[in-house]
Each structure stands twice: as C-alpha cells, then as structure tokens.
Amino acid sequence: MFGGGRAPILVLSQNTKRDSGKKVQVENINAGKQIADVVRTCLGPQAMLKMLMDPMGGIVMTNDGNAILREITVQHPAAKSMIEIARTQDEEVGDGTTSVIVLAGEMLAAAEQFLAQNMHPTVIIRHYKQALEEIVTLIEGPLSIPIDRNDKAAIANVVKGCVGTKFISRWEDLAVNIALEAVNTVLLEENGRTEIDIKRYAKVEKIPGGSIDESTILKGVMLNKDVTHPKMRRHIKNPRIILLDCPLEYKKGESQTNVEITAESDFTKLLELEEEHVRRQCEEIIALKPDIVFTEKGVSDLAQHFLLKANITAIRRVRKSDNNRIARACGATVVNRTEELQESDVGTGAGLFEIKKLGDEYFCFVTECKEPKACTILLRGASKDILNEIERNLQDALQVARNIVLSPRLVPGGGAIEMAVAQRLIQKATHGPYRALAHALEIIPKTIAQNCGANTIRTLTALRAKHANHTDVNSPCTWGIDGESGELVEQTKNNLWEPLSVKLQTYKTAVETAILLLRIDDIVSGSKKKGDGQPTPSQMAQQQE
Structure with a gap:
C-alpha cells in the first residue's frame, strides 16, 4: 500500500465502463469499507499512529483521520467522496474525523445484504433518512445533557x-x-x-x-522578526504601537515610466524628491510619538535613519494576518497611508515589547496585553x-x-451514546434497513474494544445488556467502554463526555454520505483514451455525408 519515496497509494478497483446498477453500488460499498479499514485502528485512547510518506520524502506520523486520508492517493471516485467527508468534519467541528469515516463505511456495509436481496436502493435510503431524523431528535433531546458554559x-x-x-x-x-x-x-x-x-x-x-x-x-503576539536596524530598542515597557500597511520608502514608478535626465541637477532633483517623500512619511509618524512601527511593506535605509533618530523601533514585512493579530491584541488600527494617522490609531494595550532569541532565530514578542483578543500558542x-x-x-x-x-450540550463518550441511540432505534425498528443502521452505530464501541485488545463479543454483549436494562427514557444510559482497559464503565463516574455538536455532525455526515453513495447506479468516465476505436464527431459527419 505504501511505496518508498512516493505518496501512499490506496488502489481500489474502478470500473468506468457502463455497468449494471447493482454492481456499481457493491463496488462503491467496497471502496467505502476499504477507506474505513485504513483508519479503523486510529479510534480511541489506544489508537495506533500511521506513518505516511509524501512525494517529497517528508514524513507524517498521526492518528488524525483527516490528516491520514489527506495524504493518501485514491483512484476510486466513491473513495474520494469518503475522504471529502473527513475534511468536511474537520473544518466544521474539528473532531470526530476517524469516527465519521468508520461509521459511514459500516452504514454502507449494512446496506449490502439488502442489495443482495434485490431490495431497491431508494427503499434503503428512505429508511436511512427516517433513522437519521430519529437520531437527531434523540440526541438533541433526552440523550444529551446541558452544561454551564462558565463551569x-x-x-x-x-x-x-x-x-x-x-x-x-x-x-x-x-x-x-x-x-x-x-x-x-x-x-x-x-x-x-x-x-x-x-x-x-x-x-x-x-x-x-x-x-x-x-x-x-x-x-499577546509573537512574530519571527527582528528590528530593521541594530541600534533600535529591543525592550520597551508599555509601548505605543503604530501599524501600517504602506511602504516607508520612495515610490517607484510603474513599469511604463520613463524619466529623461538632461542635466546633472535633474538627477539630484529626483533624489531630493524621493528623500522628501520618505522624510514627510517619517515626520507624520514621529508626530504621534510612537515607540514601535510595524509595517507590512518595506522600510528604506533613509526611513530607518529618521526613525532611529526619533528613538522609534521599526519592524518590516509583517504578514497581514500577524498585523491583524497585533491590532486585536493591543487595540491599534492598521492604517493604509501615513497622512491618515490619528491618535486613536495608536495601540497602547500592550505591556511589553521585546526581541528574544529562541534556537537560531530572533522573535519579536508583544505581550502582557491588558485585553488581548488575540493570542499566540x-x-x-x-x-x-x-x-x-x-x-x-x-x-x-x-x-x-x-x-x-x-x-453547551454534552453526550456520554466511550461508545455510550452510540449504544444508547442504537438501543432506542432497535425498539422502534419495523424494517430491515432501519434496524441495520441501528446496528451499524455499534461499530464505534466495537472498534474501541478491538483497539484496546478486549474480547469484543463479550464486551459488546455486556454493554447491550446494560443499555437494555436502562428504563429511564428521559436520560441517557451512560455505560460505555473504557478505551484504556476495555472494561465497561459508567461515564458519569469516569467523566468522559463529548460535545453534542461533534456527534450531531458525525451522524449527519455519515448517514448522508451512505445515502449519496447508494444513490449512484453508474460510473461513467468523462474522458476517452486515444485510439479506442470510437469515431470522432468530424469522422461521423463525413460518414453521414
């Protein structure tokens, strides 16, 4: 599966010729199952890491479902949509990327038996949709508990x-x-x-x-920058900060600019104009008596000289994102032209500015901010x-x-919420696919048990019994699996809870992906190989003539 020095390639069979609907659906299900198998061992506290090599020879070691699938190259289109859901999950809620892939793979596998019995895919999809609606109602209602966001x-x-x-x-x-x-x-x-x-x-x-x-x-904020001039101050208490988005250097002409110089005095005049421009900019800055100037563009030697004389520290070529962070941290405003500078644009919220050396490089710190609305980790x-x-x-x-x-709502973790939802769905189940989707949810506790080396069948049977004996319909049964030891624990005592928003997104994404892939009854390639015997449109026109 992994080639030395090349991107890890997961080769899945792909049939791009026109094919019967059922065969394509089975193929898509197999593709989904294979993707789920890749990340299955990355679930739970005893998760294993995957080592991936990228084409440049770099190494990624991780158990993050999204990071793993991002590095893998797949050929099968259905497998690509499985990888896409991990990315969606990561962007939307940031967690549960492995769970969503494992669940989607299992829900697809659950549909396989019904396709083999010649049940129409739309019937399976209808029951899956009903089950999803029921899951959302359950976990937004009795199976989740509120939490005080100030706790x-x-x-x-x-x-x-x-x-x-x-x-x-x-x-x-x-x-x-x-x-x-x-x-x-x-x-x-x-x-x-x-x-x-x-x-x-x-x-x-x-x-x-x-x-x-x-x-x-x-x-506060930390940047990988040093002062522009070695004699500028590197440690300032309670600095006044100005943020600019303009160059402190002379304006260069556009590419089409032509200047004709006939006498030596013309050249001197040009240099004087450039110097005057920089001097004016610096005077406009110095008028506000700042201690530090950050600019996203360059600072010329002349500007450095003027600023140094006024005892002002300058830092140049700051990233736009970093400039915005400094603005939030110290209360300054990013200004586009020095002419527009006002006292209200000066940031006074920072307590300390200093330049430190970490490792081989110099870093600039703007810290001890009074009300920082930005931070650096x-x-x-x-x-x-x-x-x-x-x-x-x-x-x-x-x-x-x-x-x-x-x-601020929580659900019990360690596979407890999946088991509780599955139990409620099985009690209501009247059709095969509905019940199959309920059983598919059990893959999460099952995988957690597998990954920590517990006896899967015995553990799952005991866990089902605990949930079956739970009679209070208005509260969740919190029995789940301890991912470290594989034993059954009550999560109220174990204190393992997960955010409702993560679980909600996981179930919605997994079920909707399974529905989407079951709806596909054909895969047709958009491009034709050269010389495959098919006449071109111009050849067909000639034949008709």
Missing part, C-alpha cells in the same frame, strides 16, 4: 476526553489549559452574537528544541514531526472547547 472544570473534562485519544494525552493538563485559555482570549461578544475565530486569532508557533512541558500560551518539542502532530492534536482540542462554548 471551567466541566468544560476541561470534555476537552480532556478529546485529548485523551491523541499523542498529546501524556501532557493533557497542559493541552487542556492552553485550549481553554486560547478560546476565552479570542472570544468576542458583539450585538448579542458570540464569535470565536481560532484560525485567525489563535496562532500556533512551533519552535523545535526544548521539551513539550515548556509549551505555553502568550497573552508557543509549542516546543524534540522534532518537527512531533511538533506537527502536537499542533494537529491541539487544533482538535481548540475546536472542541469552541464547540462547547457555542453550543
């Missing part, structure tokens, strides 16, 4: 459940604290609307070296591969913390 300990427990299945689980307290602090920092409430933009305002900086314990979250670790995996794990933890704050 830090309860939210920390949920994030711990997410981190527990990852590589970072050994440092779970550190990861949970970082995730919760980052989400609380970037949380912005405006006009009764809550916005938590992790992608833009919680930046992760990875610096190889040191140990993972040294990872921390900064109340500083990760340390032994190697780049470890840091990349920790970042992937941390992104999942951040998304889970964000989901709980936005939608």
Whole structure:
C-alpha cells in the first residue's frame, strides 16, 4: 500500500465502463469499507499512529483521520467522496474525523445484504433518512445533557476526553489549559452574537528544541522578526504601537515610466524628491510619538535613519494576518497611508515589547496585553514531526472547547451514546434497513474494544445488556467502554463526555454520505483514451455525408 519515496497509494478497483446498477453500488460499498479499514485502528485512547510518506520524502506520523486520508492517493471516485467527508468534519467541528469515516463505511456495509436481496436502493435510503431524523431528535433531546458554559472544570473534562485519544494525552493538563485559555482570549461578544475565530486569532508557533512541558500560551503576539536596524530598542515597557500597511520608502514608478535626465541637477532633483517623500512619511509618524512601527511593506535605509533618530523601533514585512493579530491584541488600527494617522490609531494595550532569541532565530514578542483578543500558542518539542502532530492534536482540542462554548450540550463518550441511540432505534425498528443502521452505530464501541485488545463479543454483549436494562427514557444510559482497559464503565463516574455538536455532525455526515453513495447506479468516465476505436464527431459527419 505504501511505496518508498512516493505518496501512499490506496488502489481500489474502478470500473468506468457502463455497468449494471447493482454492481456499481457493491463496488462503491467496497471502496467505502476499504477507506474505513485504513483508519479503523486510529479510534480511541489506544489508537495506533500511521506513518505516511509524501512525494517529497517528508514524513507524517498521526492518528488524525483527516490528516491520514489527506495524504493518501485514491483512484476510486466513491473513495474520494469518503475522504471529502473527513475534511468536511474537520473544518466544521474539528473532531470526530476517524469516527465519521468508520461509521459511514459500516452504514454502507449494512446496506449490502439488502442489495443482495434485490431490495431497491431508494427503499434503503428512505429508511436511512427516517433513522437519521430519529437520531437527531434523540440526541438533541433526552440523550444529551446541558452544561454551564462558565463551569471551567466541566468544560476541561470534555476537552480532556478529546485529548485523551491523541499523542498529546501524556501532557493533557497542559493541552487542556492552553485550549481553554486560547478560546476565552479570542472570544468576542458583539450585538448579542458570540464569535470565536481560532484560525485567525489563535496562532500556533512551533519552535523545535526544548521539551513539550515548556509549551505555553502568550497573552499577546509573537512574530519571527527582528528590528530593521541594530541600534533600535529591543525592550520597551508599555509601548505605543503604530501599524501600517504602506511602504516607508520612495515610490517607484510603474513599469511604463520613463524619466529623461538632461542635466546633472535633474538627477539630484529626483533624489531630493524621493528623500522628501520618505522624510514627510517619517515626520507624520514621529508626530504621534510612537515607540514601535510595524509595517507590512518595506522600510528604506533613509526611513530607518529618521526613525532611529526619533528613538522609534521599526519592524518590516509583517504578514497581514500577524498585523491583524497585533491590532486585536493591543487595540491599534492598521492604517493604509501615513497622512491618515490619528491618535486613536495608536495601540497602547500592550505591556511589553521585546526581541528574544529562541534556537537560531530572533522573535519579536508583544505581550502582557491588558485585553488581548488575540493570542499566540508557543509549542516546543524534540522534532518537527512531533511538533506537527502536537499542533494537529491541539487544533482538535481548540475546536472542541469552541464547540462547547457555542453550543453547551454534552453526550456520554466511550461508545455510550452510540449504544444508547442504537438501543432506542432497535425498539422502534419495523424494517430491515432501519434496524441495520441501528446496528451499524455499534461499530464505534466495537472498534474501541478491538483497539484496546478486549474480547469484543463479550464486551459488546455486556454493554447491550446494560443499555437494555436502562428504563429511564428521559436520560441517557451512560455505560460505555473504557478505551484504556476495555472494561465497561459508567461515564458519569469516569467523566468522559463529548460535545453534542461533534456527534450531531458525525451522524449527519455519515448517514448522508451512505445515502449519496447508494444513490449512484453508474460510473461513467468523462474522458476517452486515444485510439479506442470510437469515431470522432468530424469522422461521423463525413460518414453521414
């Protein structure tokens, strides 16, 4: 499956000739099952890692379903749509990428027996849709419990459940604290609307070296930049910050500009004009008495000279995203032209500016902000591969913390919610496909048990019995599987809960993908090979003549 030095290729059979509907559906089901088998061992606390090599010889070591499938190359179109759902799940809720693939594969497999009995796919689809509606009603209602979003300990427990299945689980307290602090920092409430933009305002900086314990979250921003002039100040308390989106250098003419110089004085005049332009820009900045100037463009030597004389530190070629983060952290406004600078544009919310050397490189820190609405997560670790995996794990933890704050409802983890939903569906089941989908949900507890080496049949039978004996219809049965030991545990005592939004997205995506693939009754190739004996349109026209 994996070729040395090339992208891992998962070759699945593909029949692009016109084919009978049933054969194509069986093929699609097999493709889905094969994709699910690839990531099945990556579920639960005892999850194994996959090592993937990309075409450039780089290595990815991860148990994140989305990261694995992103690196795999597949030929079969149905398998490609399976990979797409992992990406959707990751973008939407950030967690549950492995679960959604395993569930979708199992739901497709559950439909196979009915196709073999010549049941029409639309009948199977109808029952799957009914079951999905019932699942959504159940987990939004009696099978989930509300949580107070201000209860830090309860939210920390949920994030711990997410981190527990990852590589970072050994440092779970550190990861949970970082995730919760980052989400609380970037949380912005405006006009009764809550916005938590992790992608833009919680930046992760990875610096190889040191140990993972040294990872921390900064109340402010950190950039991989040094001052433009060696004599500029590198440590400033309570700095006044100006952010620019314009170059502090002379304007160069466009590509079509021609300048004709006839005398030496003309050339001197040109240089004077350039110098005057830069001098004017610097004077407009100096008038506001800032301590630091960040600009997204360049700073000429002349501008550096003027700013240095005024005891102002300049940092150039800052990324737009970093500039926006500094603006949020210290309360400054990014200005496009120096003429438009006002006192209100100056940021005074930062407590400290300093340049530090970490490893071989210099980094600029704007920290100790009074009300930072942006933060930087500083990760340390032994190697780049470890840091990349920790970042992937941390992104999942951040998304889970964000989901709980936005939608504060929880469901029991460790396969308990799947078993509870399956039990309720089986009681209502009147048709085969409906019951088959209910049994397909049991693949999650079954896989968790398999991955930690427990006796699957015995464990599942005992778990079914626990759920069958649960009589309270208004509360979820919280018996699930302990992913470490494989024993049955009550999740209320074990404190393993998952956000409702993640589970809801998982079920919806898995069922809808299964429905979509069952609806396909033909795969036709859009391109024809040269010389396959088919006449071209021009040849057909000539034959008709």
